[in-house]
Amino acid sequence: MTDYWLVRYSEIFLKSNHVQKRWVNKLVDNIQKHIPNCHVKTERGRIWLYGDVEPEKLKNVFGIRSYSPCIYCPLDELSKCLLEYCENKNFGDVQTFALRIKRVGAHDFSSQDKARELGNLIRKHYPHLKVDLDNPEKEIFIEIRDSDCYLFSEKIAGPGGIPLGVEGSLVALMSGGIDSPVAAYMMMKRGCSIIPIYVDIDPYLGEKGKERAFKVVDALKQYQPGIELEVIGDDYLYTAKKILKHYNSDKYTCLICKRRLYRIAEDLANKYKALGIVTGDSLGQVASQTLDNLYVLDEATNLPVYRPLIGFDKEEVIDIARRIGTYSLSTISTGGCGAVPEKPATKAKLDIVKSFENLYNE
Structure with missing residues (x-):
């Protein structure tokens, strides 16, 4: 089950704060023209879609660099959610894995601390697994944003470019x-x-x-x-x-x-x-x-x-x-x-x- 879709953009980051805001708003507007029934929330550098999302249409929205289906959980349930996610992704059938963690907000741990903690947790349940940061068979991305966590393992390429209409x-x-x-x-x-x-x-x-x-x-x-x-x-x-x-x-x-x-x-x-x-x-x-x-x-x-x-x-x-x-x-x-x-x-x-x-x- 997918709780959210994470949408990433790239060139918008190169603009001033004023232009970034205007272009992000235009990108959101364009997404909703393609997918009228989805719900949208934005954070700096991220757009989150939920509800009635038609992800195949995202490949036609200019300005999107990539997008991912995400599972949501609160921070205090991350360990439990991660193990369930690994089971759904058949971690027992592979030999190597990697965790990629990004963190936004004030926490009493670093991204590296959390990666070591969760990596050890996975290896405890799958003793045959080895960490391979360069070429893993399975890769899980975790975004920790304050007390919210999003897990995903897939990045789907978007069309790139900049939002339709911002140049007239x-x-x-x-x-x-x-x-x-x-x-x-x-x-x-x-x-x-x-x-x-x-x-x-x-x-x-x-x-x-x-x-x-x-x-x-x-x-x-x-x-x-x-x-x-x-x-x-x-x-x-x-x-x-x-x-x-x-x-x-x-x-x-x-x-x-x-x-x-x-x-x-x-x-x-x-x-x-x-x-x-x-x-x-x-x-x-x-x-x-x-x-x-x-x-x-x-x-x-x-x-x-x-x-x-x-x-x-x-x-x-x-x-x-x-x-x-x-x-x-x-x-x-x-x-x-x-x-x-x-x-x-x-x-x-x-x-x-x-x-x-x-x-x-x-």
Whole structure:
């Protein structure tokens, strides 16, 4: 039986006391959004959950370093509780063990004193056991906090990062492919709430692309409950592509298109007071993501464009996509974009691209 779940955080410790308090409160709020029926209490460096806890959801709450199922007992019953715990953990079947004790509060013993006392107690009941502090077969952690004790033997890794929302929000251009949901996830992990947007480029994208984007965003709800995809229809490219073909400059299609997407994303960011745009660009991965072309793209918006995957290779991105549960959805066939030229520009010049945009606006 588990009485409590101990939740640990890491990066929050690096902040000032004021920021720590605010970030811990945000982490608690996020935990309760994922697990609405659990109860929470906090102490310095620790968050305790009890009641109707769904521990599998903790692996999706950013800011959690690790968590453990704990047995509670009062300090004056620790020896008895420890022996019962050892029996439940089958200490008779192993040869080595270790106790790890942390203590908070005023006591007439040190952590080392209590470790020796309890270690001797265990060895008395299990004479074959030896203490091995470096590589034990069984390990029990005991936290003594004033007159309360918590016993656990398992540390489950959380997702790490910092609490979702402490850094504000970003608009995420969401194609639904492999890269864009991973980029959104990476910025979520760094404390950014995401506003995903799918631009329906009429008539070059079919319904399957939009359906895929919805499915991918649904998968991201496990990390940001309540996230919803905003769909915006736009026929800008239809006229722009006619102009490019007229001047035999179809190679600039993708850049003209993405600059348009950035402007749409900027409008949405201004509406929701978001602080930037996130994309799934990785340097050199496709024609529009060369260094020259990224420079051309960034000029289209006054907002910062965040590219958390910029230095990743494709296999690294795929590994993350598999781990976060978006890969199988992102690889659903959609037929692709019908506007992509046969030979897209890789070293575009900003003045040339802007001259074609000016023709559209005339």
